[in-house]
Amino acid sequence: MRQLHQKTYEAADAGALHHKGRNADEWLVAIDLDGTTIDEGGQASPAVRAELRRIGQAGHHLLIATGRSQATTLTVLEHIEVRPEYLVCSNGAVILQRNADAAGGYRRLRTMGFDASAVLEAVRVHLPNAHIAVEDELGSYRYTHPFPPATTEAKEAQSIVPFEALLKGNTLRVVVAEPGCDVSEFRMTVERMNLTGVTCSFGWTAWIDIAAEGITKAAAAEEVRAVLGFCHDRVLAVGDGFNDIELLEWAGAHGRGVAMGHAPRALLTVATETTGTLKEDGLAQVLASL
Template sequence: MTSSTPADIRLIASDMDGTLLDADGQVPENFWPVLDRLLAAGIVFVPASGRQYQTLQAVFGDRAGLVYIAENGTNIVQDGTTIALETVVPAIIAPVVEWVRSTAAAGADLGIVLCGARSAYIERDDEAFVAHVRPYYAALEIVDDVLAAAAADDVLKLAIFDAGRAETRTGPAVLALGLPADVVISGENWVDIMRPGANKGKALIQLQKHLGISREQTMAFGDYLNDTELLDAAGHSYAVANAHQSIRARARHQAPSNLDEGVITSILAALPNLAPELA
């Protein structure tokens, strides 16, 4: 880890869960004045998340200057306009859905979310599962058959909830299907399946080109395996203290944990001119 201070930051991308958000899954109140001052200074802030765009937009509202990297990099949206969309290879959808159905029927606590550009779709409707899904998907429909729903939307991602063994069971099992897809462990209980090469880092690079901002003018924050490429795409990468060990090893800097408002602390340390009027 280096201790140098970024000099000319024009773009800041941050993961949400486990990184920016607090223990209750909320944006810390201390972040809002920092965000307002970032935007006033012409610095682009990018929520970069596995959450869908509709969910992120509901959290941040209609602030001009925000760009969203949603669905783990498969959907980039600026001012309500889609900049880039990465849909899954259609042939992967049925095999993944059928694997989840059969594995759940054998007793595993699994559920699938088919993540479309318009809405997310689930067919498991018990209260416990829906409670796990709803925080990430503001646009959510419970349907009889997610495969039928797939035909009427652009499918950006398939997300599998595994209550106990996402990294050791679901991830390896889906990889073993040999499908043309990238399989990413995006949280303790979540596995995401996307188009090959689609990730937060690729999206950040696309955004840098779109905005004319360089890698060295970019900060990025993350905590989990789906943040690997995001950190690689930023000249100034930060792992929060609670991050997965491989992410801590990957990042150039370490930030305090999400519980200690590590994103806020690190932004103000790197850009001290934002701090004086915050008190």
Template sequence: MNPAQAEPPASNRSGSHLVGLDIDGTLLVTGKDPTPAVVAEFRAAQNAGHKLVLATGRSLVGALRAARLLEMTDGWIIASNGAVVARMTGAEAEVTEMHPVDAEAVVDYVSYVRPELCMATEIVGIGFHVWGSFPIRELNGHQISVSELSGLWANPTPRLAIYGPNAQSLVPSIRAGGMTAIRTRPDWVDVTPDKVSKATALEKLRRELGIPKEATVAIGDGENDIPMLRWANRGVAMGHAPDSVRSQAPYRTKSVFEDGAALILRGLARIRASAPITH
């Protein structure tokens, strides 16, 4: 299959598509706002009746900030790599699903084998409980320092972040313990519940909306995007994505620096759904 710009299938030219969209490295460059081209094509695809879903490793707080920059006022957000799902209406979002991770087990393990590492557990819609010092602006929302490790698991949490030198070395052991561990970079690992991903959340939403599998699209650039790129009928890897990601997607677009996601959204916007699905 030609790894070129993906076009939605001709067999579904009268219906809505369900589109899973990664945020960082896909809709925007991390730390920057989405470009006017991405915002315009995002709105055009929504106006055409397609169901655009922000599917991200970010916390809900961080995902909401991106949603507002994209001028998204109606739709769904899949945050924390699938562990949190929210329905957005207007400028607010209501959490409809949250899968807790066994934070106590992870914290106990990490504090025993790598006590120098920093850890944080997400407080959905607010921020994080934090043990140690994280880089400025790399955790979205309020940071609440805990004086005891037990404070990290005092409340149910969908995600635990581990930060420090070579934190990625813990990934195999954490996965062997029955968790999902994603290395976002050598010094950062996100831990979420087993068998929960962007793809599982998208599939549940697809079934609820009654959208056919052939009308699914996903765009992403990272390791945590691989499940949804495999899930989608049209999985599209960003042009700058590493080979390990691009090899899992049959289609490719330009890089985030060239507004690659906007090109795919533009193609969708040309296909107006004759009877948009509501939910």
């Protein structure tokens, strides 16, 4: 909103970030997690897990691009049994790189935060019953109410604080949810707030993620693509939600932007391809084409 704060690649990272030549047959495969790779219970099908292993063995480069926090993303990786070199978390506000010496096996390579105080005040006025979570630049959360543990962090780790405590420091993202609220009514209320200078990503329910302006999965994935040296026509992205719109537009501009069969019309419209639904192992179908 008022000021954008950026942490960029440090000089010490230069060796890890040099431009790499790629084999012409390799693809950068960017995949969403929830609704694309895993179901509501956090499970990936045997077919999906098998294809994820196969594309790695075939020399393709997997990139996880998710709205999940770092902590909840890492728990999914344990289940699907993949360890990509790079992860995009919090809808693009965080890029992680695999590092054996770091906690959880990944270190924060880049974060992008902003002053969210004006956004939070607007939410308090227009959505007084909303549940709010704020993720800071270190990956810690503060909450006004408990949140589903799969989205941010385990319930026992959630710190419930007064609204005023949310205003302290810089923010990676603000998560706003209103349980029981009609989705259409929630969206109209958010639109009436007329938020500027930020990026808003709606969920399937009365839920919205708010990040710094320009922060999307696509923007972060483009950073990773440039570092790895992939051509734009060797990029494949697969997603199923509103927060995947920019990602599929980015991939589909020269490569392949694939929407899951159960995706909303807004995503199907920008996709270059459509695959099966989650229950139909749509992701496995796409990966099998590589």
